Amino acid sequence: MIPNMLVTGASRGIGAATLRLAREDQANVLGHASRAHGMLIGADLALPGGGRRLWREALAAMNGRIDILVNNAGVFEANNIDSDDADWDAGWERGLRINLTAAAELCREAIQHWLATGTGGRIINVASRAGHRGDSPAHWHYAAAKAGLIGMTKTIARAYARDGIYAFAVAPGFTMTGMAEDYLASRGGEKLLADIPLGRVADADEVANAILYLALFAPASMTGATLDINGASYVR
DSSP states (O other), X not given: OOOEEEESSOSSHHHHHHHHHHHHTTOEEEEEESSXXXXXEEOOTTSTTHHHHHHHHHHHHTTTOXXXXXXXXXXXXXXXXXXXXXXXXXXXXXXXIIIIIHHHHHHHHHHHHHXXXXXXXXXXXXXXXXXXXXXXXXXXHHHHHHHHHHHHHHHHHHHHGGGTEEEEEEEEOSBSSHHHHHHHHHHOHHHHHTTOTTSSOBOHHHHHHHHHIIIIISOGGGTTOEEEESTTXXXX
């Protein structure tokens, strides 16, 4: 049976590459963006319950069956420590809402659906190197959210493996997407590249191939694993 896959944050970068390569692998794949356009389903994950609403709309669009959930949507926005309190609080809440809470809502919906149907399924959460090693002083919230995503993935794997529900994470370092390119330019690209033994950042297809391996081919015994894709800039 050809699997049905939902990929969030599919308008560019890793999500768009995952969408394209999944279709080449003959998966039935539905992509998400913050606003609907073309063949992408729209949902604002910054809003409370956004992940829940997305799952239910996507499930209806895929005739009641989603086998694979790829939580890729995210933002990488500075939240400086010297911002005023209201701005700092808002930045923290927005970062965690999009990067972690919406993914948790989607995971919860998926797990409840798979438990009810008895079909099992796979979750792939796109975390970050920052979830292991931290990030810049302006990105506490980003690192915290990505660490939370890795912890959530491990918890799901341990809790539901016997039900045929498997959870994996990928943890990219810098990847050539719009978010990373802007950050590299602002921080001095050559200095940051010097911290990557490979000598370059990953491209989106490299990360997408890892996602699809976990989604379509990885053995069940790998559940709970996090794949690092960072050019040896952080090794565990």
